[in-house]
Ligand SMILES: [Zn+2]
């Protein structure tokens with residue numbers, strides 16, 4: 069049993085507390101990780117507001133990196149002392165979706181995430197005597213986390229934890245969405261929302277050879293970052309009608325591939341309307357579960373457009389994290405400039421306020 073501090077959501081809409089918690093030793097197939105860095109992602113905020121109704125009390129955070137302190141029985145892939153990035157989808161390898169090559173849809177991992185538990189279902193986190201939930205089988209905004217062995221992806225010891233943590237969500241989600249889209253070299257690409265995920269879609273699109281990348285974001289800081297990450301043109305939707313501006317930039321046709329990285333029905337519709345006939349729109353941002361989209365039905369048959377989604381970038385972390393690290397080390401992928409602000413765990417509530425204020429880039433909590 070270890071005494072720790074963690075960012076706890078006691079109930080929806082309440083302020084985030086930095087609470088004294090206890091964490092038990094890892095069980096079979098589980099790993100105890102000392103968290104060294106954790107990003108602050110908008111999906112955590114959806115849990116805080118209750119729009120993503122996860123069981124509370126809940127320890128927040130799902131974008132972490134740290135050091136393995138202890139392992140439970142039967143763990144083979146990691147050992148104490150290993151540096152790891154945490155995957156928030158500990159895909160089981162055995163369910164229908166894992167076998168079909170869609171590990172991001174793993175039944176076991178999604179069920180555990182919805183229930184706020186580890187895949188084993190056994191609680192390891194306690195507030196007083198009461199078992200509590202963790203965000204997406206991780207709960208990285210805490211000093212220590214017990215996670216499934218399947219969540220712990222070993223990385224080289226020399227990588228800085230604050231940057232490595234971002235591989236856990238924003239980088240895999242964004243770059244993966246671009247890599248697994250039908251984007252071909254020479255294509256024109258639209259990215260709506262240039263936050264942590266959107267910036268990674270932009271750099272993924274650049275690596276895939278996009279000829280023209282258009283980014284839409286109301287924040288000046290985010291537009292500047294979008295240019296730094298490879299956007300050729302940026303649009304402020306508060307200054308001009310974004311659809312007219314995009315059509316104007318593409319000879320009235322629309323873009324080949326459009327990505328929505330905010331998670332709003334109206335913006336997914338904008339991305340679809342800005343996609344050329346025969347093109348593809350990819351919804352990447354996580355909307356609240358009741359959000360709907362209104363689209364012109366005639367556009368589907370008459371223009372043969374495709375609207376699809378991307379969850380966790382379609383990533384298989386054991387395969388993809390090493391590839392992303394290779395791209396990072398070769399200089400094709402930037403991670404450091406994503407980090408716009410660093411905080412201690414005690415200042416975590418401020419990090420969420422800054423996320424809400426649209427201050428741009430990623431906030432990272434470091435230990
Ligand atoms: Zn995330």
Ligand SMILES: [Zn+2]
Nearest residue numbers: 160163166174
């Ligand atoms: Zn599975």
